[in-house]
Amino acid sequence: MAETSFSLSGTSSVKEQTHNIDHASDLLPFANKSRQDGRFNDIIIRIGEKNIPANKMVLSCYSKYFDTMFNTEMEEKYKDVVELQAVDAESVEKLVDFMYTGKININTNNVCDLLAVSDFLQMLSVKKLCIEYLLTTITQQNCLTIQALADRFTIPKLTEKFNNYVVEKYQQVISDDHFKKLSKDDVIKLLQLTHDKVSSDLVYTAVMNWVKFDLASNESYLSELFKFVDISKVSPKMLEDVISVEPLIRKLDDWGIYHTTPAVRLHNDLPVRRSSASAVVIDDILYHLAGDLNTDGKETATNIVHRMKLKEKVLKWEKVASMNVERYVFGAAVINDQLYSLGGHDGQQVISSVERYDPSSDEWKDVASMQTPRRWFAAVVLNNAIYAIGGYDGKQTLKSVEKYNVDDDTWVYVENMNIERSSHAACVAQNKIYVVGGLDSGKKIVKSIECYDDQTDKW
Structure with missing residues (x-):
């Protein structure tokens, strides 16, 4: 062909135009057609008996996994066949189709496999589409599966969605068979996540729902799971009417420990x-x-x-x-x-009578009355004798003290306190009686302390 000798460079003015032609709209259809008729295919992805023909450049463009494989010194770079293990063949084929068409259908039947394979092939665009789909389709039937996916593939958005959903719908979730069929480890994960976010009544219900669903297999785990139930926060009705009479709970070796804590006693x-x-x-x-x-x-x-x-x-x-x-x-x-x-x-009126109760016979019997009527007084036991200390007799605050002798059923006065006291406290320590505070005869609060020695009869 003869050389062109024409030129406009000598003209007095220069006119320049820039044009953008959308080649991309033609590229994917052409690449896909070429794949179908076999032109330019230079690699086969083999999964079991499934062969998926493709082009290395297209695979590398959309998958970081393949990009690394074909553009570094990995042995697959020089092979015509690449074998993938432990991935879903149908999902891989759908993702390869997506590379060539830009289209993919995501539904409840394939989203889990597509998420797993897109994560494996590092196709972030498809993984994002799967996550968005899951965020809009969470239900009580699938929320536990979604939580497992979020945990496996480290997806914070899904974890947050699950956390909010399961707390809001806890009653429905723990009543569903999907929950009851969870493994023990998965139940523990759920309880760890939720036990401090829902009522203790619901946590107990969750534990028992799971255990009783397959009692033969699950009963041995009850003690381990029951520790997630904050017994101090269980409602009184649940504790009394349900938990306390549940045969499985009463069989627990450590039930006595749970049920004798101060927090539990408050419910009774x-x-x-x-x-x-x-x-x-x-x-x-x-x-x-x-x-x-x-x-x-x-x-x-x-x-x-x-x-x-x-x-x-x-x-x-x-x-x-x-x-x-x-x-x-x-x-x-x-x-x-x-x-x-x-x-x-x-x-x-203020009274002086005294009576004695015998637990073995469940009977009360009158014994000798005190010599002085008393209310707002203190009573302690020292060396097998009862001491009635101070108080108010209906007219005045008292500093008198009297002692009851059990053996002969008599009351005798002992040494008075140094000041009158009512509404005071008293205790015995180191074989002495200590009296603390109270109100004096003028109804003023006092802060003094007195100590009584029965050997010397002195305060």
Whole structure:
């Protein structure tokens, strides 16, 4: 062909035009047609018996996995066939089709495999599409699968979506068979994630739903799972009506530990509320005695008594014999496993009567009365004797102290305190009685402390 000798360079003006032609719109259809008829295919992706023809340049363009394979000194760079292991062949084929067409259909049947394979092939655009699809299709039936995907492929958006969904729909999720069929490890993961975000009642329900679904296989894990139940936050009704009477729970070796914690005892409300009562413990049995019912805002004495056996696996209050006398703001003491109730107010006046309760016979018997009526006083036991200390007799604050001798059923006065006291505290330590604070005869709060030695009868 002859050389061209024409030129416009000598013209007086220069006119320049730039044109952008959309070659890309033609490139993919041409590449796809060429793949179908076999032109330019230089690699076969083999998955089991499935062969997928393709072009290395196209694969490298859309997949960082293939880009690394074909553009570094990996042995596959020089091969005509690349074998992939442990991936879904149909999903790989769909992703190769996507490379050549820009189109992909994502649905509930293929999204999990497409997510896994796009993650493996490092096709971030398809992985993003799968994530967006999952974010819009979470249900109680698939949320646990979605959580597993989020965990496996480290997808924060999916994790956040699952966390919010499962807390909001916890009751439905733990009632679904998908939850009940989870492995023990997956149940633990779910409980770890949610136990502090939903009610303890629901956590307990989740544990029992899973255990009972396949009791033969799951019962051995109950103790491990039950630790996720914050027993101190379980509702009183659930604790009393459900958990405490559940045979599987009562069989747990550590149920006694759960059920004797202070937090659990708080759930065992008294059958009858009252104030200004007394409480003592005899042989690991807690007794709650009499008190003020405060009926319609008025002081109302009662003689009812309840007890709770603290060693029982199921803690509950039960009524025992009532005292002979109604009383509140009274004293109580225990000697030789016998319970003594002293003085107080019967709703009409300050009283001096004393009665003794025998737990073995569930009976109250009157014993010798104190020499002085007392309320708001302190009662302690020292060297097998009961001391009634100070208080108020209905007219004045007292500093007198009297001692009850169990052997001969008598009360005798001992040395007075140094000052009058009512509403004070008293205890025994190092074989001495200590009296702390209270109100003096002028109803002023005092901060002084006195100590009594029964050997010298001195304060």
